[in-house]
Amino acid sequence: MSLMNDNVNRRGLDTFDWCFLGVIMAILSAGILSIYSVTNSHSTTGFPIYLKQATWMVVGLLAFLVAAGIDYHKLARFSYLLYGIGLILLIIVLVGGKASRGAQRWIPLGPFVVQPSEFIKVPLILTLAAYYGATSREGWVRRLIVPGLIVLPGFLLILKQPDLGSSLGFLAIFLVVVLTVGMKSKAFGFVILAALMLFPFAWGGVWGSLHGYQQDRILSFVDPNSDPGGKGYHGLQSRIAIGSGQLLGKGLHGGTQTQFRFLPEGHTDFVFAVFAEESGFIGSIVLLSLYIILFLMGLEIALKAKDVVGALLAVGVVAMIAFGVVVNIAMTSGLAPVVGIPLPLMSYGGSAMVVNLTALGLLLNVKRRRLSLL
Amino acid sequence: MLDTSRQANELADIQNRLIFVKVGFLMLLVLLGLRLWQLQIRDGLFYQDLARDNRTRSIVLEPARGLLYDRNGELLANNIPSFQLYISLEDVQDREGLIARLPQYVDIDGQDISDKLSKKSRRGRVKIKAGITLKEAALIESHRIELPGVVIQPEYQRHYPLKTYAAHVLGYVGEISESQLKDPEFSNLQQGRIIGQYGVERTFDKYLLGETGEEVIEVDALGYPKRSLSVQRPLAGDDLYLTLDIRLQRLAEDLLGEEAGAIVALDPWNGDVLALASKPGFNPNDVSGGISAKDWQQFLQDTRHPLTNRAIQGQYPPGSVFKIIMAAALLETQTLSAQESIPCHGTFPFGKRVFRDWKAGGHGQVDLTKAIAESCDVYFYKAGNQLGIEPIATYARQFGLGGKTGIALPSERSGLVPSSEWKRKVKREPWYPGETISISIGQGFLTVTPIQMAKVASIVATNGRVVQPRLFKASRLRRTGNLKEEPEPPIQQLAMSPKTFAHIKEGLAAVVTKGTAQRAKSDMVSIAGKTGTAQVVALKPDGDKDKNKELQKEFRDHAWFVAFAPVEHPKIAVVVLVEHMGHGGSASAPLAKTLIEAYMSFQTTPQEPSL
Numbered sequence: 001m002s003l004m005n006d007n008v009n010r011r012g013l014d015t016f017d018w019c020f021l022g023v024i025m026a027i028l029s030a031g032i033l034s035i036y037s038v039t040n041s042h043s044t045t046g047f048p049i050y051l052k053q054a055t056w057m058v059v060g061l062l063a064f065l066v067a068a069g070i071d072y073h074k075l076a077r078f079s080y081l082l083y084g085i086g087l088i089l090l091i092i093v094l095v096g097g098k099a100s101r102g103a104q105r106w107i108p109l110g111p112f113v114v115q116p117s118e119f120i121k122v123p124l125i126l127t128l129a130a131y132y133g134a135t136s137r138e139g140w141v142r143r144l145i146v147p148g149l150i151v152l153p154g155f156l157l158i159l160k161q162p163d164l165g166s167s168l169g170f171l172a173i174f175l176v177v178v179l180t181v182g183m184k185s186k187a188f189g190f191v192i193l194a195a196l197m198l199f200p201f202a203w204g205g206v207w208g209s210l211h212g213y214q215q216d217r218i219l220s221f222v223d224p225n226s227d228p229g230g231k232g233y234h235g236l237q238s239r240i241a242i243g244s245g246q247l248l249g250k251g252l253h254g255g256t257q258t259q260f261r262f263l264p265e266g267h268t269d270f271v272f273a274v275f276a277e278e279s280g281f282i283g284s285i286v287l288l289s290l291y292i293i294l295f296l297m298g299l300e301i302a303l304k305a306k307d308v309v310g311a312l313l314a315v316g317v318v319a320m321i322a323f324g325v326v327v328n329i330a331m332t333s334g335l336a337p338v339v340g341i342p343l344p345l346m347s348y349g350g351s352a353m354v355v356n357l358t359a360l361g362l363l364l365n366v367k368r369r370r371l372s373l374l
Numbered sequence: 375m376l377d378t379s380r381q382a383n384e385l386a387d388i389q390n391r392l393i394f395v396k397v398g399f400l401m402l403l404v405l406l407g408l409r410l411w412q413l414q415i416r417d418g419l420f421y422q423d424l425a426r427d428n429r430t431r432s433i434v435l436e437p438a439r440g441l442l443y444d445r446n447g448e449l450l451a452n453n454i455p456s457f458q459l460y461i462s463l464e465d466v467q468d469r470e471g472l473i474a475r476l477p478q479y480v481d482i483d484g485q486d487i488s489d490k491l492s493k494k495s496r497r498g499r500v501k502i503k504a505g506i507t508l509k510e511a512a513l514i515e516s517h518r519i520e521l522p523g524v525v526i527q528p529e530y531q532r533h534y535p536l537k538t539y540a541a542h543v544l545g546y547v548g549e550i551s552e553s554q555l556k557d558p559e560f561s562n563l564q565q566g567r568i569i570g571q572y573g574v575e576r577t578f579d580k581y582l583l584g585e586t587g588e589e590v591i592e593v594d595a596l597g598y599p600k601r602s603l604s605v606q607r608p609l610a611g612d613d614l615y616l617t618l619d620i621r622l623q624r625l626a627e628d629l630l631g632e633e634a635g636a637i638v639a640l641d642p643w644n645g646d647v648l649a650l651a652s653k654p655g656f657n658p659n660d661v662s663g664g665i666s667a668k669d670w671q672q673f674l675q676d677t678r679h680p681l682t683n684r685a686i687q688g689q690y691p692p693g694s695v696f697k698i699i700m701a702a703a704l705l706e707t708q709t710l711s712a713q714e715s716i717p718c719h720g721t722f723p724f725g726k727r728v729f730r731d732w733k734a735g736g737h738g739q740v741d742l743t744k745a746i747a748e749s750c751d752v753y754f755y756k757a758g759n760q761l762g763i764e765p766i767a768t769y770a771r772q773f774g775l776g777g778k779t780g781i782a783l784p785s786e787r788s789g790l791v792p793s794s795e796w797k798r799k800v801k802r803e804p805w806y807p808g809e810t811i812s813i814s815i816g817q818g819f820l821t822v823t824p825i826q827m828a829k830v831a832s833i834v835a836t837n838g839r840v841v842q843p844r845l846f847k848a849s850r851l852r853r854t855g856n857l858k859e860e861p862e863p864p865i866q867q868l869a870m871s872p873k874t875f876a877h878i879k880e881g882l883a884a885v886v887t888k889g890t891a892q893r894a895k896s897d898m899v900s901i902a903g904k905t906g907t908a909q910v911v912a913l914k915p916d917g918d919k920d921k922n923k924e925l926q927k928e929f930r931d932h933a934w935f936v937a938f939a940p941v942e943h944p945k946i947a948v949v950v951l952v953e954h955m956g957h958g959g960s961a962s963a964p965l966a967k968t969l970i971e972a973y974m975s976f977q978t979t980p981q982e983p984s985l
Contacts, residue, residue, distance in 0.1 A: 132384075180391050240428065243413040243421025256429045260594035281414040285407060292403050299396050303389050308381060311388045315395065326402045333409045 016297070017364060023294050024064075024345065024360060028057055030287055031346030034275045038258050038266035049267055049348060056350040060357030067361025071369060072126075075362075076133065076309050079126035083150070086120030090157040093117075105161050115351035117158045117166040121173065122359055124154060125316030128177045133309030144178060165341035169323050176319035177312055234270070237263045239334045241273040242284070249280030267348045269340055272332045291325050301367040310366040317359040321345075324356075429592050430603060434564065437584030438530050440611030442544060442574065444620040445646070445847055451544055451575070453530035457511040459503040461491065466523035475520055479513040480506055486667055501549060501566055505531050532568070532575075532662045538655045540623050542683035543616070543647075543783065543845065545573015546658040572681075573658075574616065574845055577782045581849055584611035613850040615857075617646035625972050626651035629965040634678060635932075635952035636685035636824040638843075639969060642832035642938060642947040644862045645841030647781065648973070650825070652684040686779075686786040689821040690951060693906030693958070694749045694890075695936045696770075696816030698830060698878060701742060703769040704757050705874040712877040715741040722755040722811070729755050729811050732907075746881025747889030749905060751815050758814025763805055766813055767793040772868055774829045774840065775822050781843045789826055792819035817909055828949040831936045834882070835902075835944035837875040838868035883941045886963075891935060894963035899974045900941040901967060905958030906934030930954040935962035939970045946973050 013021070036050035067075075093107055093116050106113035131147055151174045159167040241257035244250070253259060255277035258266040266274045276284040295318050302314035324344040330336035342349055344356045413421065442451035459480060466472055473487045482503050490500055506514075511526050518524075532547045548571040554560050563569065567586075570579035587608035592600045626637040630653040639649040656673070673681065682688065704710045720736030722729040731737070731751040737744065745753035758766065770776060776791030790796075792813065794805035812818035825843060833840055842863040850857050882902035885891045890905045909931050933955040938947040948966045955961035 133381075176395060180388055180395055182387055182391055237428075239413060240421050240424045242410065243417050244425035246414055246418035246422060256592070257425055260429050260592070260600060262425075262428050262594075276410065276414065281410060281418075284410050284414065288403060288407055288410070292400070295399050295403075296396070299392055299399075303392050305385075308384050308388060311385060311392075315388075315392070318395075318399075322399050322402075326399075326406065329406045330409075333406070333413055335406070335409055 016367070020294075020297050020360075020364060020367075023290050023297070024357075027287070027290050027294070027345045030275055030290075031271060031343075032057065033252070034271050034278070034346065035267045035348050037252050037255070037278060038271075038274050052350075053348050053353070056353040057357075059350070060353045063354050064357040064361035064364075067358045068364040068368065070365070072310060072313055072362060072365045073369075076126055076130040076313075079123060079130040082123035083120065083127045083154075086116060086123045087153055087157065089116035090120060090154065094157065094160060105163055112350065115349070117161065117163055117170075118349075118351040118355045120154055120158075121170065121320055121355055122362070124151065124170065124173060125177075125313060125320065125359070125362075128174065128316060129309045129312035132177070132181050132312055133307060143181065147174070147178065163340070165327070165339040168327070168339070169320065169341065172323040173316050173319050176323075177316050180312065180315045234264060234338050235331075235334055238270050238273040238332045238338075241270075241277040242333055245277040245280045245284070247281050249276075249278050249283055252278055254278055269328070269338075269342055269347060270332055271347045272329055272343050275346070276332075288329070291322075295322050298363050301363055304370055305366050306370040310370065314363055314366045317363050320359060321356060429594070429600075430590050431593050431599075433589045433591060434566070435587035435589055435606075435608045436529055436568070437586055437608035438610040439532060439547070439568070439584065440582035440849075440852070441613040442582075443613065443615045444618045444623070445615060445648075446619065447615070448620045449535060450540060450616065450618075450620065451532060451534050454533040455528055456505045456531035457508070458501055458527050458529045458531075459506050459510075459514070460499045460501050460525040460527055461487075462499050462523045462525050463491075472521065472523065475517075476502075476524065479517060479521075480510045483668065489667065499525065499566070504529075532658075534658045534662075536620070536624075537659065538657050539627055540618060540620065540650075541573075541655045541658050542652045542685070543573055543618060543623075543650050544658060545575035545784075546571055546661040547575050548662065573683075573783060574614070576784050578614055578846060581614060582611040584852065585609040610852050612852050614846060615848040615850075616845050617641075617648065617847045618650070618845070619648045619973075619976070621976060622649040622969065622973055623651060625649075626969055627653065627655070629950075629968060630952065633952050633955060634684070635950070635955075636683075636688055637951075637965065637969065638685050638824050638828040638949045639973070640828045640832050640841075640843055640947045642835040642841070642944050643839070644865075645832070645843045646847070647843050647845050648946065649969070650683075650685045650845075652682070652688075654678050654680045656680045683783065683785070684951070684953075685824045686781060686783055687823065688951070689787050689789050689823055690932050690934075691818070691820055691908040692775075692816040692822045692827065693908040693931075693934055694751075694816055695827060695830075695904045695906035695934045695958070696813075696820065696822075697746060697749065697754055698834060698882070698904055698936070699770050699773050699775070700754050700757060700761075700766065700814055701746060701878050701881065702773070702870060702874055703761055703765050704742070705877060706769065706870055707761065707765055709760050710742070710757055712742045715739045715744075716753050716756055718750050718752040720752065722752045724755070724759070724808055724811055727808060742877055743881045743884050746878070746904065747884035747887075749885075749890050754814045755811050758810050759807070761810075761814075762807075763792070763794055763810045763813065766810070767791050770820075772870075773833055775820075775826055779823075779825050779829050779843050781825060782845050786825070787823055789822040790819055816906060824949045824951045827934070827936050827951075828947055831938050831947035831949060833868060834875060834878055835938035835947050837872050838870050840866040840868055879941060882937075886937075890957075890959040891937075891963040893959060894935065894937065894967040896939075896967050896971055898971050899939050901937055901939040901970055902941045902944075903935055903937030903963065903966060905963060906936070907957050908932040908934060910954070927954050930956055933958040933961035935959075935966045937963075937966045937970065939974070945977065946970060 032050055032053055035053050039049040089107065093105065105115055105117060107116060127150060128147060131150065151170065155167050155170050158170055237257060241255060241263045244257065250256070255274060257263045257277055258274045263270055263273055275287060298314055298318035302311045302318065305311035305314055321344045324341055327336060327339070327341045328343040331338050331341065342352050344352065438453050441449065444450055469491060473484050476482065476487060477484050480503060487502055490502055514521060514524060514526055534544060547568050550560060550563055550565065550567045550569050554569070555565060560569070570576040570582060575582065585608060587606045589605045590603040592603055594600055622639055626639065626649040630637060630651060633653060635653055637649060637651040638647070640646065641648060705712060718731060718736040718738060718740045720731045720734050732749070736752065737748050737750040740750045740753045744750065770791045776789055778786045778788045797803055797805050809818055813820050829843060844863050846860050848857055848859045879902055882904055883900065885903055885905065886894045886901050891903050894901050894903055910929055931954070933952045935950045935958045938944040948969055950962040950966045952961050
């Protein structure tokens with residue numbers, strides 16, 4: 001991409017932007033189609049779920065445009081404030097949130113429920129980017145401990161809900177950003193050593209804080225075939241759905257695993273299994289490739305960002321979405337325990353949809369402003 | 375600017391490290407791609423099978439059981455639609471709760487349910503109750519949510535429109551038992567199959583069964599059927615036409631009434647069983663409809679033994695009806711001629727004992743005809759004493775005693791024809807000549823079944839044709855729709871002189887005209903017969919025959935009457951046995967007469983066009 005090109009397309013969208021948007025739209029379409037396929041055959045009353053998701057998609061795309069439009073440097077200035085609001089919302093959730101299956105994750109807001117653990121991710125990325133971008137952070141205290149203390153309350157509040165998946169996602173964003181910023185080797189070595197030593201204690205604490213069904217899910221991951229009707233049921237049914245799709249898939253509405261409800265939660269956490277069953281290996285590889293293209297474009301934006309804030313912002317967004325994609329597909333295909341992480345841009349859920357599209361809007365924001373100061 | 379340059383350095387560092395982030399992500403995504411290849415391509419067929427097993431259920435389609443008709447096409451057994459209650463084991467989480475709740479809606483004992491469930495594994499369907507009412511079915515359907523795994527399936531149920539009539543012949547059906555499942559005879563049948571358990575239902579099960587079909591249906595995760603994938607229709611069993619004439623059968627059973635006993639009527643020429651009655655009886659509808667364990671126990675413990683088919687399983691001393699065989703032995707061995715007469719003074723001294731005639735003063739001068747007609751005991755004491763046990767046993771066996779007739783019904787008994795060899799083997803004692811004297815008038819160790827005596831009557835009626843009593847007349851084959859007549863059983867001719875039979879027949883005719891069975895005399899048809907009174911020796915506190923009337927009923931003698939008619943050209947052979955009714959002449963002979971007259975009237979009145 002030449003300088004010329006960028007200048008010419010300053011106000012409009014260039015080829016890269018269109019490609020970026022095209023990939024996003026393709027993934028969104030696959031998601032809505034899968035949700036349509038699962039929920040349409042089930043008797044539902046009221047507004048169909050796939051149309052709800054489409055509505056959230058429109059809202060998300062508006063958020064995308066807003067996030068792409070406002071200079072990210074301005075947003076970075078409010079990052080601490082936004083993160084603070086996010087933490088307050090997480091506290092509200094714990095105090096008076098709406099419970100579902102033993103976890104308190106939602107705040108009712110008129111006809112909707114919002115999930116603060118999703119919404120706080122963007123402020124987290126902005127905060128980390130702003131922190132490392134403000135002045136050069138020297139020494140491992142400034143490079144690791146201080147940002148760690150920023151992340152910790154959010155991580156703990158989400159874990160307390162409990163929402164293991166989201167809290168791990170929270171941690172993942174932090175780790176990838178820290179890794180990108182880089183450590184002085186001594187400090188890094190110390191951290192690794194400390195982490196290894198603290199691991200058994202941390203594991204005990206984490207394990208104890210999990211709910212029974214979460215512990216069951218992780219245990220059943222060890223041998224899902226042992227109890228098909230019980231703990232490993234979701235994982236096994238999901239693998240059957242994906243595997244039985246074979247090369248070409250069973251076609252829209254043709255997936256027996258999902259259409260006959262052997263696979264629960266087909267429109268949320270297990271939407272990938274629905275897609276893979278009905279579109280086969282070809283479809284799932286195309287989808288996986290779309291995500292790869294999206295990540296590569298995101299990392300390309302990070303590489304070409306004009307400053308540290310922009311680069312880390314881009315890396316954080318890619319880390320957030322990539323974590324969701326990798327863990328979700330690993331979980332549905334039986335490579336990871338069923339921890340309850342939605343597939344970004346595909347699983348049903350308004351909060352996640354708006355947050356993910358906002359984050360992608362920030363990516364485009366970084367890309368479009370890389371030459372603005374020259 | 376220093377800050378700017380440090381920023382630039384920082385940025386360059388970050389840009390350098392991005393490659394690791396990129397490679398890391400790519401490796402993870404490639405790993406996922408490989409995993410998808412593994413699941414969808416390498417193991418795709420395996421998971422396809424799992425998905426199919428998940429969603430398909432195979433349902434056995436029960437064939438309609440073949441129908442049963444009598445010889446004139448009168449319906450004896452059919453199938454009616456009914457609701458069957460099943461429990462689908464995979465769908466039951468809380469067994470105890472279900473066992474507690476189900477009896478609220480269905481008339482069933484909780485213990486019965488747990489018994490039925492305890493035997494079986496955790497998979498598949500178990501039939502809990504057959505023939506639940508429409509009301510019960512509706513109650514269950516409306517409480518479906520509380521009763522997960524409970525399935526109501528409309529199926530055919532065996533029905534016997536004549537209720538108790540011919541129950542012992544028809545038998546009943548029931549679910550294949552655990553032990554039957556292990557039996558190679560039933561090796562091709564699955565659990566839950568309804569098979570014949572008694573009577574012709576059992577003996578001709580292979581004709582009646584038909585072939586099961588199979589339907590493969592697609593179900594969702596809750597077990598609700600979505601659509602049918604394939605159907606292999608069941609093939610109904612063949613319909614059977616029995617030799618029974620149900621009009622005669624009904625009459626025979628009505629004649630016995632509340633008394634315990636048996637009546638057998640045969641066509642003497644081909645062995646067709648026209649009637650085979652046994653009382654007390656039962657209603658096969660009660661048993662076939664999945665009887666409860668408690669009722670079944672009660673049924674088995676009934677002291678009147680309603681399940682016993684007395685016509686083929688009841689073993690009684692023949693009493694004086696055995697004199698028919700004695701007469702044949704006498705004449706054939708030329709021990710006595712028919713004309714020779716013997717004086718009878720009412721007693722027969724033998725060693726230290728005195729055998730008495732049933733008639734205190736005796737019968738005077740007695741020849742064979744008179745001896746049969748008046749059932750003179752002394753005549754046959756003497757004859758038996760001269761013959762000895764071996765010839766008696768030999769002729770008894772020639773007439774088919776001591777062996778099964780081979781009628782196509784389960785659990786036929788063979789009775790007992792004693793001989794000196796038998797006694798040595800079984801009793802470990804020698805044969806005493808005095809025992810021969812008892813045998814001569816049909817007492818002692820000798821026992822026979824009513825069907826055997828019917829065979830004896832047939833042999834005499836036809837001058838020595840030995841036929842096997844048969845029940846299976848014809849079948850309508852389901853595959854072709856054709857009516858297939860069963861070949862008549864082979865006939866064997868006894869090597870005895872026609873004169874012998876002529877003399878015996880003369881005697882038997884005299885029994886009715888001027889002898890012990892004058893109550894069987896008919897204006898309509900000539901009847902020949904022989905009365906018998908079988909002593910219930912073992913039970914009687916005292917051997918005195920004359921005190922029968924004062925005795926408690928269970929110690930009274932059994933009344934026999936063996937007959938055929940018309941004498942000149944016999945069309946029917948009949949045996950009547952009524953337990954504890956005393957003399958055959960008074961108790962049994964009138965029943966035989968009524969039956970014979972009815973049968974003769976069927977012959978003259980035009981038959982309804984049916985078969």
